[in-house]
Amino acid sequence: MNMDRENANRGVQAGSQDEAEQWFARLLDRNCPPEQHAAFERWRNADPAHAQAYRELELLWKRSEEATRDPAVMAAARRALLPEPGTRAPRRWAFPVLAAGLAILVAVVALPRWLSTSADPAGTAYSTAAGQQRTVQLADGSSILLDTDSQVSVRYSSRTRRVDLLHGQAQFTVQGNHAWPFVVHAGSGTVTAVGTQFQVRLNDACTGVALLKGKLAIATQAADGTTQTASLIGGESLGFDQAGHISPVHPLDLQQAQGWTQGKLFVHDWRLQQLLQEMNRYSSTKLAIGDPSLQNIHISGIFRTSDQQTFLLLLQQGWAIHARRVNHAQIVLSR
Template sequence: MDRHSEQREAVPGAAERWYARLLEADCPDADRAACARWRAADPAHEAAWRELDRLWQHSATAARHPAVAAAALRALHYTPPAPWYRRQAWLWPATAVAVAAVAVLAILPHWRAIAPAPGTTYSTAIGQQRSVNLPDGTTVTLDTQSSLVVRYDAHERSVDLLRGRAQFSVRANPQRPFVVHVGNGTITDVGTVFQVRTDKDCTGITLIEGELDIAASAPDHATERVSLHSGKQLWFDRSGHISPVQPADLQAAEGWTEGKLFVHDWKLPDLLAEMNRYNRTQVSIGDPALDAIRISGVFDSHDPHTMLQLLQRGWPIRARADGSHHVVLLNAARNQRAARPQKL
């Protein structure tokens, strides 16, 4: 087994240890904050945490069953051969309220075997976009470099957006909500068209039609909730703060699904960052004076060469090839001999 495989195998165990620690009533704020940082550090960490939380929530009902209560009592008196949760004194509950927690801790090493199915993963590579038809008639369009996991059960249609951006055209079913889990937030819907984009800093939601309920959680478990209506957008960050609701640029929102970037007064670095998401050819700025240039126009997201030609014709920019898949933008005004566009 290679190092990366070992790291993937270790993630569920780490999630189990964090979850058990946070179950303790005397768990300090520092540990809760450390757990929040661990979850935010990698989409796989957050996915493992959510799977474990799903099991815990399901156990809340099961714990009231007499057979489970008896198993909990047996767990209190059984001494297995020193697994990790027995070696840590701080894991032991101090009150009868924690009996159900002991039962769950006793089965944590096996939670992956009895948890709901891991779901179906859909992903896209650089420059790839993909449309997926889900069993209930919902359609998901994945943008470049995106990944999500779909889990359906009798009560809920659940999606974990792990990275990138996706558009959801949801088939209405009020008895079976459609819930997108992303970062530290959830988006609940019964039948709309909306987009979600996530990165390391924040998550943005654009509602094309319908209504959404959005919740974002802070590291201390405080939760903000907002309802979003058609033609609006918002963002939430890792701290759980939700931005004010704003009008959405629906032309830009719908454009990426057709391979177009509708750019309205963007800074040049923002345009390049967006184009770089779709292409092997990466474009960077080699002169800080270009950072302040504002760009408007329509660009084919998969055609960086045409974008470079347009930039050189409309702005004081010179493009210089730097390797087979890298282009540097320079200030043409600093070198009049480079006034005409360079053929790349």
């Protein structure tokens, strides 16, 4: 009878230890939600054995952290995990206490690695200067084409492939993986892709999204917490503002969208001010309108973003516009 009671007690203790280890691993995750912490407190307070098992695990963890700083102990832990030569099964332990201690040491080594994959790592920044374009090849086979004066931060984890567009414009060519979504954060929203090619442009007033092929899911969040969602298929585009409002979906001007990737602007009935703002993105010498009467001029044509001089010659020949250099950083246009 006493033997049966002792066996039952051992079973309860083993169960408490297993549960304590599971809770310990969950709470180590820095992204563990508040409801998980609340559930853990309920579990710990439900039974004194739970609280005792968790206290013992915390103490063992602290001692193990100190032990990992001893190279000899760590070497022994790694050797202990290796199978005997010529066998696939792990070696039998002569001393159960040593086995338990080494198992915890292995956990101390492995858990930080597990946590580093479950939490977003620090981002890697990529940027371009005015007039520069750059292609960034990512580890998963995806790529980012950065337009002039643009910057992104890339953070890959086991859960998601995250890219933050900090300013400017970029084209993303994404290797498909439904279990590993590719998410671009820009302005007040996110753009989630699986095996697509799309562009995102961040402006002061809004963020533009253009889908060349594949599918996209867009989600925004306003300051008050309200959300909006939309989806795109190839050949469609939309925009959303800083308040999280998503515009209606409209057909994509494919020629214009692909133009900047080739160093060209395909312009159809643009106001001169709009055209100058776009050309200014590609040069450190800025163009400005000095004569208000030029505001009403509408222009169509194809212009190379890297050739400001030819652009000014075309303006002067086709629209009777005079260009006067004020200094090395500014050129003023007038009649």
